[in-house]
Amino acid sequence: MRNIWEARKRISSIVSKTPLIGSSILSEKIGRPVYLKLENVHEVGAFKVRGAANKIVSLSEEEKNRGVATFSTGNHGLAVAYVAKKLGIEATICISNRVPHAKVDSLRRLGASIEIVGEDQDTAGERCYQLEAEKGLTVIQPFDDPYVIAGQGTIGLELMEEIPNLTDVVVPLSGGGLLSGIGLTLKSIEHDIRVTGVSMEHSAVMYESLKAGKPVKLNECETLADSLLGGIGLDNQYTFQLVQKYMDDLVLIPENEIAYSMAFMMDKHRMIMEGAAATGVAAVLGNSIPHQNGSIAIIISGQNVDLSVLSKLTENYLLDNND
Ligand SMILES: *Cc1c(COP(=O)(O)O)cnc(C)c1O
Numbered sequence: 229m230r231n232i233w234e235a236r237k238r239i240s241s242i243v244s245k246t247p248l249i250g251s252s253i254l255s256e257k258i259g260r261p262v263y264l265k266l267e268n269v270h271e272v273g274a275f276k277v278r279g280a281a282n283k284i285v286s287l288s289e290e291e292k293n294r295g296v297a298t299f300s301t302g303n304h305g306l307a308v309a310y311v312a313k314k315l316g317i318e319a320t321i322c323i324s325n326r327v328p329h330a331k332v333d334s335l336r337r338l339g340a341s342i343e344i345v346g347e348d349q350d351t352a353g354e355r356c357y358q359l360e361a362e363k364g365l366t367v368i369q370p371f372d373d374p375y376v377i378a379g380q381g382t383i384g385l386e387l388m389e390e391i392p393n394l395t396d397v398v399v400p401l402s403g404g405g406l407l408s409g410i411g412l413t414l415k416s417i418e419h420d421i422r423v424t425g426v427s428m429e430h431s432a433v434m435y436e437s438l439k440a441g442k443p444v445k446l447n448e449c450e451t452l453a454d455s456l457l458g459g460i461g462l463d464n465q466y467t468f469q470l471v472q473k474y475m476d477d478l479v480l481i482p483e484n485e486i487a488y489s490m491a492f493m494m495d496k497h498r499m500i501m502e503g504a505a506a507t508g509v510a511a512v513l514g515n516s517i518p519h520q521n522g523s524i525a526i527i528i529s530g531q532n533v534d535l536s537v538l539s540k541l542t543e544n545y546l547l548d549n550n551d
Contacts, residue, residue: 229416232409235378236385239281242314243382246270248390248525253496254512261523262512263391265383267530268501272334274455274530275380276307276370279405282379283368284311292317297365299323299352302331303455303530304370309340320359322352328454330534348448349458370458371405372467380406384413387525394421395522398508400529401425401434401478402456404467410527411474424477424517426507428453428486433460434471435478443468452486452503452537455530477518485510490538491545502533 247266254262267275284296295318298308305321312319319340323332324347335342345355360367369376387394387410397414399407404425411423427435430449437443443464448457460468489506492513493499501509508526511517517524 229413231374231378232381232385232413235278235282235375236382238285239278239379239382242281242285242311243270243278245386248386251497254509258512258515258517260521263523263525265387265525265527267383268499268505268528272303272306272310273532274303274307275383275406275527276304277310278382279371279373279376279379279409280304280307280311280368283373283375284308284315284317286375287366291366294364294366295319296368297322297356297359298368298370299349299356300370302327303532305340306331306334306338306532308368309335309338313339320365322356322359324348324352326448326454326457328532328534328537331532334532371403371408372461372464373405374466376405377409377412377466377470379409381409381413383527384410384417388414388417391523391525393522394418394525395520396422396424396517396524398424398426398511398517398524398526400453400456400504400507400527401427401471401475402458402504403460404434404471406527406529407475408467408470412470415474422476422518422520423474424479424511425471425475426479426481426511427456428503428507429480429482431457432480433458434468435480437468438472438478452483452490452541453481453507455502455504455532456507479511479516481507481510481514485514487541488545489513490533491542494538494542495545499528500531500533500538501528502530505529505531
């Protein structure tokens with residue numbers, strides 16, 4: 229827990245506290261207070277700036293001088309580039325060519341060197357470690373690192389301070405850094421809070437790994453929740469165990485419900501969120517959160533989605549809900 233408080237102090241000059249808003253439309257739908265934690269409003273459009281900042285600020289001067297590298301489905305790469313730029317450190321980002329154009333453009337704007345390699349995150353990861361060996365760059369892990377986990381955990385502190393009678397937190401889940409950090413923080417303070425993880429139905433690597441009792445590898449499928457793609461690492465050291473320990477429930481969301489939730493939030497809340505973030509909304513809309521009486525917080529984890537994707541699913545939503 230001390231790590232989380234230290235992380236908050238360490239990142240405070242780079243990362244601002246995010247807004248929390250009540251959602252009357254979701255509250256009415258399920259008959260309990262629902263709050264949205266707006267991690268989409270960070271300048272880079274996702275929460276990952278918290279973990280990246282905590283890790284990079286903690287590096288030695290020598291490591292900072294040599295530069296940092298990472299591989300990522302996009303948001304972690306953006307976060308690393310953003311933090312590195314703020315601190316005047318060189319960043320190299322290795323990504324697969326599945327990553328949406330909007331994210332690649334944003335990376336370029338942040339001044340990072342970009343290497344596009346292969347079809348999946350694992351190939352990008354291999355290239356990244358090659359750079360570490362060849363050039364002495366420090367690889368910033370997207371989730372399986374205590375500093376990254378502690379950085380994401382600062383969200384838990386903000387939730388505790390602001391939400392009365394918080395009983396459920398709904399957290400989009402991929403590698404598990406976000407859920408580990410929030411789960412550890414909340415349950416250290418208030419043991420009874422339930423933590424529900426949410427992933428897309430296909431390529432849910434953490435789900436399959438938990439079922440198998442050890443980290444497994446899966447092929448990546450096309451999904452609207454592209455930020456939730458990627459393996460958890462066969463040699464996972466931290467997040468697999470932490471998710472086992474701190475997650476009470478895991479909900480899988482089909483693609484059509486992710487699409488509906490994205491359009492629903494745009495229609496009813498005038499809010500843009502990417503597929504990964506919309507899984508949490510879908511879990512609440514689908515009444516998948518076990519019934520209790522207290523408040524639910526949904527982590528709106530990011531907003532980086534191509535406009536073309538958004539316009540297509542909005543069109544379908546309007547056709548289907550034309551009453
Ligand atoms: C990375 C990411 C997640 C999942 O975080 P993990 O720590 O990998 O579980 C969820 N939503 C968005 C928008 C992300 O970028």
